[in-house]
Amino acid sequence: MKNIYTLLILVALQVVVLKGHAQCKTDECVAKISSGYTFLKTYQMSQVGDQLEYSYVLSKDTNYMLVMCNGGGAQNNIIVTLYDSKRKEIATNQDKASGKVFPAIAYRCNATGIYYLRFSFIDKPECCVSVLAFKR
Amino acid sequence: MKRVNTLLIWPVALLAACTLFAGCSSESKTSDENLLVGSLDSSSKKYSKISDEAIGEIIKSIPSPLEISMLIKESGNPYDSKILNPENNYSKYNSNFKKALNLGIYGADLGYINIYDKSTDALSYLSSIKTLADELNVGQFYDFNTIKRLASNSNNIDSLLYITTTNFENINNFLYEQKRSDQCVLMLTGGWLEALHISCEVYKKGNKTEIKEKIAEQKIVLCQLMLLLDNYRQQPNIDFLYTELQKLKNVYDKIEIVTIYKEPTMKEVDGVLMIVDESESKINVTTEQINEIVKIIDELRSKLTA
Numbered sequence: 105m106k107n108i109y110t111l112l113i114l115v116a117l118q119v120v121v122l123k124g125h126a127q128c129k130t131d132e133c134v135a136k137i138s139s140g141y142t143f144l145k146t147y148q149m150s151q152v153g154d155q156l157e158y159s160y161v162l163s164k165d166t167n168y169m170l171v172m173c174n175g176g177g178a179q180n181n182i183i184v185t186l187y188d189s190k191r192k193e194i195a196t197n198q199d200k201a202s203g204k205v206f207p208a209i210a211y212r213c214n215a216t217g218i219y220y221l222r223f224s225f226i227d228k229p230e231c232c233v234s235v236l237a238f239k240r
Numbered sequence: 241m242k243r244v245n246t247l248l249i250w251p252v253a254l255l256a257a258c259t260l261f262a263g264c265s266s267e268s269k270t271s272d273e274n275l276l277v278g279s280l281d282s283s284s285k286k287y288s289k290i291s292d293e294a295i296g297e298i299i300k301s302i303p304s305p306l307e308i309s310m311l312i313k314e315s316g317n318p319y320d321s322k323i324l325n326p327e328n329n330y331s332k333y334n335s336n337f338k339k340a341l342n343l344g345i346y347g348a349d350l351g352y353i354n355i356y357d358k359s360t361d362a363l364s365y366l367s368s369i370k371t372l373a374d375e376l377n378v379g380q381f382y383d384f385n386t387i388k389r390l391a392s393n394s395n396n397i398d399s400l401l402y403i404t405t406t407n408f409e410n411i412n413n414f415l416y417e418q419k420r421s422d423q424c425v426l427m428l429t430g431g432w433l434e435a436l437h438i439s440c441e442v443y444k445k446g447n448k449t450e451i452k453e454k455i456a457e458q459k460i461v462l463c464q465l466m467l468l469l470d471n472y473r474q475q476p477n478i479d480f481l482y483t484e485l486q487k488l489k490n491v492y493d494k495i496e497i498v499t500i501y502k503e504p505t506m507k508e509v510d511g512v513l514m515i516v517d518e519s520e521s522k523i524n525v526t527t528e529q530i531n532e533i534v535k536i537i538d539e540l541r542s543k544l545t546a
Contacts, residue, residue, distance in 0.1 A: 134402060138512065143402045144304050146409060159301040161460055164453070164521055166307065169512070186515075194504055195515040206513040215499045215521035216457040218301060218464075238307060240314045 128233035133173035136208065141169050141237035149223065149232040156223045160236065162213040169237045170221070171208040172197070174229035180205040181227050184234065187220040194219070290471060295421050298464055299412065302428045304405065305348035305435035308454060309355040312442050315450055319356040323441040324349040325434070325545045327361075330368040332546070336376065337477035340423040341544055343372045344430025347408050352438060354391075354401050362391040362400070373411065376423065381410040422472040429465050429481070430544070432458075437541045440534040455533060456525040459492040484540050491532045496524040 130146050137143065149156055162168060172182040183205060185196040197206040205226075213219075223232065290298075313319075325345050333339045346369045353361045366387055373379040387403055390396040408427075415424035436458055443451045466485055473479040502518035 130406070142306060142310065142398070143405055144306065145300075146406070147300075159297060161301055161303045161464070163303065163307055163457065165450075188501075188519075190501075192501065194517065195506060195513075197513055199513075206508070206511065208511070209513045209515060210509075212514075212516045214517040215519045216497070217460060217499065217521070238310075240310055 128173055128175050128231040130233055130235065133171055133233050133235045136171045136173065137169055137235060137237045138208075138210070141167075141239045143235060143237050144168075145236040147221070147223075147234040147236070149234070154224065158221045158223075159218050160221065162211075162217065162219045164214055164216045165240070166213050167239045168211045168213060169208060169239075170197075170211070170234055171237075172223075172232065172234045173207075174233075175231050180207065181225060181229050182207075182232050182234070183224045183226065184209065185222045185224070186211065187222065188215075189217040189219065191220070290467070292419075292421070295425075295468060295471065296416050298468055299416060299421070299424060299428060302432065302461060302464060304351070305431045306351045306355065306401070306405070308435040308439055309348075309352040311450065311454060312352075312438065313355050315442075315446075315448055317442050317446060317448075319358060320441070321353075321358070321361055323438055324352065324365075327364045327368045329545055330371055333372065335477065336423065337426065337475075338544070339372050339376050340426035341430040341481075343369065343376065344427035344432075345434040345545065346372065347404075347427070348431040348434035348438070350404060351401070354397065354404065357394050357397050359391045359394060363388060366391065378411045378414060381414060382407050421468075422475065422478065425465070425468045425472065426478070426481075429469065432461055432465060433537070433541060433544070436533075437537050440537050443530065444534060452525065452527075452530055453523050455530055456492075456495050456523045457497070459495055459497065462489055462492055481544075484543075488533065488536050488540070491529055491536065494529055498522045498524070 127148055127150050130148065133146075134143055145160065147158055170184060172184060174182060183196060183198050186194040186209075188194055195209065195211065197209045198204070199206075221234075223234065225232065325342065327346075330342065330346070333342050346365055350362060350365045350369060353365060366384065370379060370382055370384045373382045383403060387400065387407070390400040390403060412424050412427065415421065415427075436455065439451055439455050439458075442448070443455060462485065466482065466489060469478055469482045469485070473482050499519055499521045502520070504518055505516045507514050
């Protein structure tokens, strides 16, 4: 009997751990990249908090696509804002007038430099993955 | 990954370090042997230390060598296997320093080969990569059988690029999590150096303006990599690499990148928000400066792949 309780506790602990580190499937998100783009990078956000930020060196004369995915079907609860190297906001996937959230953005870069991608969440999805792709 | 409210510090640290680097006086040039001997007394040197989390962030910011290979192909340059590190060189690498660095170099070579869809060469390089990855105990992240199957059919080029990119991404993540960031940084440095070497070789042949600009733009990535490498200079081999890269940086310091900012334009196309950056960047670089970079890269790569 004691062993059963121990087992139950271990299973419960594992569930908690797995929930805390839930990961969205990258493959499903990569499949949403538009044709012609080449996959570059994954941003796997297993612990979705208030905001998360990454940086990447984007190159001049290159088109980038960033696709946002969560565990479920809807993808309109992840907001990404792109900043340039001087922390000036370039764009966001949320239309400020209508509030509409786009699940993907395509960005034509004309100035090579370090850019920042800041992710924020509506209703905090269980997990979030974003994939970056490029084409010339 | 980081939480913005607690970790806004690292970009400031990065900026400060880059400023510090920009202000560095050029180090005196000694022989390689002296550099290695001198670096053994690392306790007397002061190296910048940045947090593990900041290292992880900078690692993620380093661009993929694939972008340069794609530019080279789309600029109309033919495939040239002679500019790559010969696939049988892997047996020469018997230190972890050389293994990690050349794993990155081979990774960039494989990306170049895949972009040009040369499956026979891809299979040869895959074998060398698998050996080095196994020797560094990261071979478990390399799905050799799947890659081999994909490489045997030219219709699978997108899948092949995806699998190889994610395999390298997984290796980097694993090394970082295992507190082996030094090896991760060496892999990234190797990949970057090889992409720059390929660009320099293409430049030597065609002298194309687009390639010249791409070489000059690497100033930004070099700054990031040196910031990372500076953290591990207590290791003689990394100190040697850093010192060699400093020679490169001395040339890059003379290159000016000016950006003129303009508001971007946006429109919705098929459910995707399309953003066009209206900013422009102008690069002030001379042919002499590019020639100097080509020469330094040529010498450095010969030492690292030997």
